[in-house]
Amino acid sequence: MTAKIETRDLSTYYREKAALKGVTLSIPERRVTALIGPSGCGKSTFLRTLNRMHELSEGVRVTGQVYLDGEDIFAPHVDPVEVRRKVGMVFQRSNPFPKSIFENVAYGLRVAGERDRAVLERCVRESLEAAALWDEVKDRLHESALELSGGQQQRLCVARAVAVRPEVLLMDEPASALDPIATARIEELIVTLKEKYTIVLVTHSMQEARRISDQAAFLYLGEMIEVAPTLELFESPREPRTQEYLRGRFG
Numbered sequence: 001m002t003a004k005i006e007t008r009d010l011s012t013y014y015r016e017k018a019a020l021k022g023v024t025l026s027i028p029e030r031r032v033t034a035l036i037g038p039s040g041c042g043k044s045t046f047l048r049t050l051n052r053m054h055e056l057s058e059g060v061r062v063t064g065q066v067y068l069d070g071e072d073i074f075a076p077h078v079d080p081v082e083v084r085r086k087v088g089m090v091f092q093r094s095n096p097f098p099k100s101i102f103e104n105v106a107y108g109l110r111v112a113g114e115r116d117r118a119v120l121e122r123c124v125r126e127s128l129e130a131a132a133l134w135d136e137v138k139d140r141l142h143e144s145a146l147e148l149s150g151g152q153q154q155r156l157c158v159a160r161a162v163a164v165r166p167e168v169l170l171m172d173e174p175a176s177a178l179d180p181i182a183t184a185r186i187e188e189l190i191v192t193l194k195e196k197y198t199i200v201l202v203t204h205s206m207q208e209a210r211r212i213s214d215q216a217a218f219l220y221l222g223e224m225i226e227v228a229p230t231l232e233l234f235e236s237p238r239e240p241r242t243q244e245y246l247r248g249r250f251g
């Protein structure tokens with residue numbers, strides 16, 4: 001299977017403290033990779049390092065490599081803005097701008113300099129369709145995004161992320177603030193999205209990881225303890241620490 005992203009001996013430090021310690025992981029293209037592990041083990045840090053978002057926090061330092069399609073994203077000639085366009089992100093709490101639905105989705109395109117109204121309209125529609133939201137909002141595109149439900153706002157954030165045509169989507173607990181029905185919709189959406197995108201998902205829900213990921217990686221205290229195809233990791237984990245964690249989580 002082709003690797004879309006590969007990390008090699010990746011460590012991330014907040015000042016002197018290592019939040020990630022020497023993580024080497026291969027993330028297959030057009031698959032869902034779930035990152036699991038207890039609170040504070042470095043899942044979000046790992047995710048943010050994959051698109052150089054960590055650089056926006058103060059005092060952060062990285063050693064090791066992240067390759068996107070074989071290219072080192074930390075190489076001096078690489079523009080972090082371009083990395084973030086290719087590797088988009090959806091956060092735990094939906095964070096629409098206080099603007100219309102249309103403007104939320106068009107935002108990244110406008111920032112990239114797109115002015116053509118017809119192009120913007122087409123792209124907004126395609127992105128909302130890709131996020132399984134178009135039918136619910138097509139008659140209210142110019143109303144405020146803040147009037148949408150939590151689940152709709154989260155799908156709007158997916159639409160905003162895909163509008164700039166990324167190749168990878170990083171999702172940090174995208175369903176954790178949603179009710180079961182909205183969660184099911186986001187999960188269905190993630191499964192559809194993997195036809196086009198490589199997805200890396202942080203989740204606290206073992207059930208969710210099991211339902212929708214192809215590969216699962218267990219992190220503990222900043223270390224990558226074990227990575228395997230999802231069913232294998234859940235049904236026959238090799239490492240004692242993974243076994244203990246899964247036993248604890250499933251009771």
Ligand SMILES: Nc1ncnc2c1ncn2[C@@H]1O[C@H](COP(=O)(O)OP(=O)(O)OP(=O)(O)O)[C@@H](O)[C@H]1O
Pocket residue numbers: 014019037038039040041042043044045046057058
């Ligand atoms: N901006 C920051 N400055 C300093 N330390 C940080 C920062 N962000 C995270 N950390 C620390 O790095 C470690 C890993 O945090 P991270 O948020 O990556 O874990 P996580 O596995 O995503 O946790 P959770 O599941 O609770 O979201 C923690 O000890 C955390 O306190």
